[in-house]
Amino acid sequence: MDGKLYVQNQTRHKTDGLSSSTLVLRRGQAFTLLCGENSFQNHIFVLYPDIHTFLLTAGPVYVEVPVSVSGQPSLTQWTAVLERCVLNPTGPRAFSVSLSSPASASIGAYTLQMRIKTRLSVKTHFLCQFTLLCNPWCPADSVFLQSEDLRTEYVRSDIGLLFKGSPRNIVPNPWSFDQYEKGILDICMQLLQLSPQHQADIGKDLQNRNNPVYISRVISAMVNSNDDKGVLMGNWSNDYSGGVSPSQWSGSADILRKWAETQFNPVKYGQCWVFAAVMCTVMRALGIPTRVVTNFNSAHDTDGNMVIEEYYDEMGKKLSFSRDSIWNFHVWVESWMKRPDLGRGYDGWQVLDPTPQEKSTGMFRCGPAAVKAIYERKVDAQYDVPFVYAEVNADVRTMIVRNGMVLSTSIDKRRVGTLISTKHPGSMRMQDITSEYKTEEDYVSEKHKSHYGVPQGSFQLLKPPVVGENISFIVIITNNEAAPKLLRKHVNAQNKEYNRNPTGTFWEAHDDVKMAVTIQHEISFNDYMLTEAAEDSLVNLAVVIEDVKSQERVLASEEFNIRSPSLNIQIQNEFSVIINTPQVATVIFTNPFSVAVSGELTVSGSGLLEEKAQMRCVKCVLLPRETMKKPVNFTPRMVGAKMLSASLVLENPPTVLHGFKTINVQAS
Structure with missing residues (x-):
């Protein structure tokens, strides 16, 4: 194809900048071809237009598109219309042809040929190869997004922020999605080609690629390597030998290139934000509007009962009795698409999670779960809505135990899904999207309720903790009776990873107190210093207040991150x-x-x-x-x-x- 025309087509299709070995186009939109007279005997167009046919092939799937002298592009089928004769003073004439794809065409790599039939022969001429993407600029496409500003942010932008840390100490981490880097689009296409669905039935897979619901489930599984030749191997062990610590990645291109260059062996290593960021790159490259989302205090409900059980001993140490856990933060993506399979009202943002947590119909993947279905508690909606609903809405049942006996129990209906956030379009600020997932009743915190006769305890950090500095905090004890009481205070600090229960105690303090009191504590840097490189250290801090006479106990806990200094x-x-x-x-x-x-x-x-x-x-x-x-x-x-x-x-x-x-x- 003529270089100037190549650029014009890609500019019109908003694919300029994407690096590929082929022409890159969007479905539901016409593109222009110039056919030279010498090569294709184009004078026959005028006399016998019905004997010219374009052949489009993608694997075993092919489409024949007859060339017509007049007509309009169609949004429901492939069409080819002869536009005009192009006069060339220094060479042969050429004919301009407008070829358009339906808005529901399957995405992928196509080969374009022209078949010319004469009285004596039938000849087929290779024209070009092109890659067809989804088209959020086309109203008939199921990924259509109305706002140009949002299309710019969620399809064309290659920069982002991933929010980590804890709700009161949020850490924005930069990420380069890299969809314009050399060869990245072709590598993204290879995820589809290497998927188990494609390997099992090429024809069926290619036909299903017209549907972003299907595409997104394939990509969700292919970003992790658990069931296939996927991109990333997860590792939460703190031993990253033989690979790269998840905290050291800062962009998707290095990961995708390494996967392709090693004959599609999994790249070591990823954790939730790395999985999500790579999936965002692939989806934006394929033309599906996508954003990265962080859920703070994200529940991992392993038994499906919508309740997270937590256990502490009477000294305030958190115990690993339960397979359930609350991740300080968990990162997934949302992609924008229509959901005709769910009926009216569920189009829009859909949760997709490539982090391998639980299987969905036999593979480690999650979604697309309609955000509106999560908000409406429609837990029977496909796909994986109950799991995502629990991530943002599960109850937390906390128990203090001794020798296998439960000494006290409390239930918190507000802690999970404290804050759900994404990058604000057009800026490097955080956007709070909690209200898109949860009703006001679900996420507005209850006022503290005092229970007469039972002492209360709470924490207050005196300043945001920073790596290298001491942690300063106060414990506030409230006695709800007029008469003095003998109380015992147990404070316990444990290191933890963002996705699991804490490890051993690294600091503790135990005191007897006789009345309402505020006590200041300080944990030195040497006490909490990490042994493995990480972006942020996480701490589980708990206090148990014990009434010595009645043996009643109450617990207060908080998990917070210790931020690293910034460059x-x-x-x-x-x-x-x-x-x-x-x-x-x-x-x-x-x-x-x-x-x-x-x-x-x-x-x-x-x-x-x-x-x-x-x-x-x-x-x-x-x-x-x-x-x-x-x-x-x-x-x-x-x-x-x-x-x-x-x-x-x-x-x-x-x-x-x-x-x-x-x-x-x-x-x-």
């Missing part, structure tokens, strides 16, 4: 960054720790850096309060909002630091 990125001439013009950024880090640190700095930016720039710190060792300033040269290759991100992996203390800067690249 600062400054851009020279920040407000005049021009495409194809060299620029300089500086990554700045001041060592806040009381010990010297060393580590490796990685800087990346899709559309800004040709390849990820990986470099050691300016100084192998940074002394306490010493500042590192590392210049990074880059040349923007694309116009629009781009992001430069940096991560610094420190060896001692083992932690991962992040920083990012958004850049508005202007045309020259």
Whole structure:
């Protein structure tokens, strides 16, 4: 195909920038072909248009499209219309043909040929190969999204934030979706080709690819490697030997390329935010509007009873008696599509979760579960609505036990799904979408209820905890009777991972108190310091208040994260960054720790850096309060909002630091 026409087609189809070995088009939209007279005897178009036919093949599936002299493109079937004769003073004439696909065409790689029948022969000529994607710009497409701003954000944007941490101390992590990086679209297509569904029945799989519900279930399973030749292997063991710690990934291209370059062996390793971010890349590349969503205090209900059981001993130590758990945060994606299989009212955002937690019809995948079905508690709706409903709405039953006997029980109906969030369109702020999943009754916290005669306890952090600093907090004990009481206070702190129950106690305090009191505590950095590199340390803090006389006990607990320090990125001439013009950024880090640190700095930016720039710190060792300033040269290759991100992996203390800067690249 003529290079100029190639660019024009991709620009009209909003696929400019996507890197593929083929022309990239969107379904439900016409594209233009030029057919030369010498090659195809196009004068026959005028005399015998019915003997020219386009042949479209995708595997064993093929479509014949007769060429007509006049007519309009159709949204329900493939059509080819002869547009005009193109005069060329220096060469043969050519004919312009408009070929259009139905809005429900199957996505995938197609081969386009033309068959010309004459009295003497039938000849078939190869024209081109093209990749067909979903089309959220086409009202007849089942992924149509009405707002141009939202299409820009959820299909075309290649930058994002993944929210982690805890509801009171949210940590935004930058992520580069990388769908415009070289070869990434072709790799995304290979996920479909390598799926068990395609391997079992190629024809059936290709026909089903007209439906985003089907496509999304295939991708949800293929992003993890549990049942197939999928992309990522999950690992929550803290032993990441033989691979990369999930905290060290900052973009999807490295992961997808590594998968393709190793003959589709799983990439090591992923956790929930990595699975979700890679799925977001694939879905946006395929043309399905998608966003990454974080659910804080996310329940993993293993027995389907919508209740999470938690057990503590009388000293405030959380026990691992239950297979159920509450993840401090869990990350999935939502994709926008129609749901005719569910009836009226369930179109729109659908939850899809590629993290391998539970099987859905025999494979580790989840969704698409309509967000409106979750909101309406329609737990009989496909797919996996009960599981997602429990993630955001399960009750928490907490028990204090001793020698197998339950000493006290409390139920919390508000803790799970405390906050559900995503990146705000057009900015790097957080958007609270809790109300899309939960009714006001479900998520507005109850006021604290005092129980006469029973002492109460609560926590208050004096400042947001930061790695390298001590944790300062107060325990507030309230005696609800006028007469003094002898009370015992047990405070227990445990390290935990975001997706499971905590491990052993690393700090505790026990006191006798006789009245209402506020007691301040401090946990030193040496007490909680991690042994493995992570972005944020998580702590489960619990207090048990015991009435010595009545033996009644109450428990209060809170899980919080200890944030890592941030990297600062400054851009020279920040407000005049021009495409194809060299620029300089500086990554700045001041060592806040009381010990010297060393580590490796990685800087990346899709559309800004040709390849990820990986470099050691300016100084192998940074002394306490010493500042590192590392210049990074880059040349923007694309116009629009781009992001430069940096991560610094420190060896001692083992932690991962992040920083990012958004850049508005202007045309020259």
